[in-house]
Amino acid sequence: MRNLFVTTVALSSVVLTLADGKGKGKGKNNDRIRTIYKDVVIIGGGASGSYSAVRLREDYNVSVVVIEKNSNLGGHVNTFIDPATGRGFDCGVQNWIELGGARAFFERFGVEMQPNVRSTFETVSVDFTNGQQLTNYSPPSAADRTAALQRYVAVAESFLPILEPGWWTFPQPQDIPPDLLLPFQDFVSKHNLTAAVPTFHATTGFGIHDMLGHLSVWFMRSFNVNLARVLLGAETSIVPISRKNQDLYDRILTSLGPDALTSTTVTSTEERSSRKGVTLIVRNSLTGIRTKIVAKRLLYTPIPSEANTSPLDLDREEKSTLSQFDYSASYVGVVSHPSLPLNKSLVNTPISAQPANWPEAIPQYPYNTRFENYANSSYFRIIAVGDQTFTAAQAKKVIEDSFDKLVEGGVVNRTSPPERLTFHKFEPHGLVSAYVGKEKLEGGFIQRLNGLQGRRGTWYTGASWGVHLSTSLWIFTDTVLERLVADLWG
Template sequence: MLSEAKNTVLIGLLYVDLAWAGCPDKLSSAANPKTIRRDVVVIGGGASGAYSAVRLREDYGLSVALVEKEAQLGGHVNTWVDLATGRGFDAGVQSYVDVANSSTAFFRRFGIEIGPNTRPAQQPPVYVDFATGKKLSNYILPATTDRNDALRRYLVVAESLLSVFEPGWWTFPKPDAIPQDLLLSFGDAMVKYNLTSALPQILGLTGGGIKDFMNSPLMWVMRPFGVDMARTILGLNAGFIPTSGKNQDLYDAILKLLGPDSLLSSTVVKAKRADEGVTVDVRNAETCQVTRIVAKKLLYAASPTRENLEPFSLDETERETLYKFQFTRPFVGVVSHPSLPLGTSLSNMPEEAQGGNWTAAANREFPYASGFNNFANSSFFRVIVGGDTTLTEKRAREVLLSTFDRLVAAGTINQTDPPQPLKILYFKNHYQMNAHVPTDVIRSGFFQILNSLQGRRSTWYTGSAWATPITTSLWVFTDTVLPKLVESL
């Protein structure tokens, strides 16, 4: 316990030092903070935090302050705009699922026109082993009817477990009542329910973010690829997107609405939390100004990583619970090069997967690039580099560039004469994703303890660690948290 405490102190000091990097006047600005008072301070301006701030202020009539470390709201949306044409390209979130028949209303309240999702999840693929750069000559996909039949079987299983996931972890079964299928490895579940023909589709949409996929408990696959995702692929759910083609439009409209109640480019450097209320000091990375927010309640909507949580002075129960979360870390981006083939995608597939050996693609070693997917009617390509939490932006860029070089060396694509480098036009850290905990931790009653943290020390929680990591599902879960928070005021 002593060594753990020392490490915590060291991490805390490191975080504070990094938070003040580039601010030579840190002592004076920390000593003379600007103070504001609010009913609720919301930490994190992604899907959950931005939605929460709007609802708390506009629908519940409360005063709010929304703290976001990036220079814009939106979290994983990651829309890049080509300045030459004004066209938007979504490197992160691709589309939305209309859950509970209410998701579209949130877009419409901001005047965001929406329509059916007509964008393909992936352009027609060419399968390439990115480790060698060589095309696969004998990679075989399941027949569409076989895939859909397997997806329907998967959907039946997912629907039987739906109450575990939706809305959020509120009703997660106690250790002695956890359904056996929930903790079954995905590989075993695949055999048990004859899901093999659905594996390429499930992997293509979720596998890049799950390490040791076949041995991962079924529940961690079903979180990103659950009932709503399966229904959408089978045509049973309606997917939609803004007609502008820019998912960022919603969050720009939210920012305009909230105005000065949004503190962008700001990180928490210190927080005090008690049953009587909270005090949060946040620093603006551009001005170095410290703002002290005195609030009745705190809503935490950011990823519960050690780095993010360190300034909040967690007590022993909070540390022992929240620090058990494990994550992966993808990077997303937009690239271009004259040699990349238009109207298609180069999809990363190991040579061992040829001949229908689809499980060979399930456990690729991090880090790796998942593919180069051409945005329709453009010369730009979406890229994703998946890795664990040690993956840095520098290393992720290296993975992407070295993958491109192997494609050229193998003759899969023809380099220009003279040679041109791959242009990385946009590259964003998705930060920690796919929050999960080991099976033995689940069996120890983890989720019951996690739920007990709600409201403790004037702090409430929402976000993808507490609910299905799909934007509209996060909103549904948030709608269960906000009334409890408001009642506690």
């Protein structure tokens, strides 16, 4: 990982002013508004935002403030801590691929890492729509799966220069490789990847609500070459020795101190331009206290949905470009029930996948992917997936309904009296896996997206601009930060 330093002194002062001249002398939280001056304001404290804050502040000597709507940093990490034992159970991010300076970044915060060891639980294939166990289903053999993954790597490697670390060198519409514009199901058929389809889906494909129907270019940003190499044993994935993936982000939050404003959202934008900088009004959802942030540049990291970007006073070009994205939606959690079988993973597999129709092994959305037991515990991981209209309430119902079907089908024993599934943690990842269709790509969408970088004093990173995996995102983020800093001091 690069370790660049900028010697310019960063501005980091805070003053108190009256808010719009109103409420003078009343002494209420909303009457007075503090003003924070920073070099860069970062919206979002997930993987990209937290990493950016550390790199800018510690390695570039740039003053920052992070605006994060949740009470903690980390985004989709989602670690559940068993209150009785203190043991951590990660229901979001499972591990990190050891790329670039990933291990060194963890060690910077005293988080010791070790190679990830995957669980080897028995997999039970069950159709969650009717609770019927598949007794005649033959998953791909290890040899067939490995060969298919190797073929995938051989093909996907040729696209690395235009897909990673970001969109910077993506070709003009007329030069986009035809394979990238194929629906993934056609890409699978063309390159004889069918034996890898269950692995694609079980690993990251559940983050896309219609994996086989999406263009292959979007699939490759969810399941990239590095991930395939990990599954082939050619690269390593790592986890904290503590088995608590949240540890890194908790320590980043402590390190940032007052430079991280959690439980806070942007309510309005007073200024956003390259010449005058950025002025935002933010509000703490717990205290109601508002803060004015004056910064030279803005780094935006969340999904650029209409709801997320509405306070930013987007101009016509920004709106017309970002509004073209469509999304999937996902929800993760930790559940338990006395009848769920220990040391097993109940995987949602349609009956039509029998006997070896592997592309049919992917359920129709919305669906719950699995009940996956955590080793040496009574807890199970769940993941519900749908399109961008899929709500948290619908996701919870899908999960509960799938459990009821397992009981009806006899896969899970009925208790007397009947007991409901217990949710110990339920986290809305919300909109994920941004994508557009073939026509928009051929209409120059990526070029327009790239054109937003640096526009009106605003730079972008995050999964909508890079590979969805955390350490790959950090590598892409490094390229954005280099450009941002050059713009900041240029």
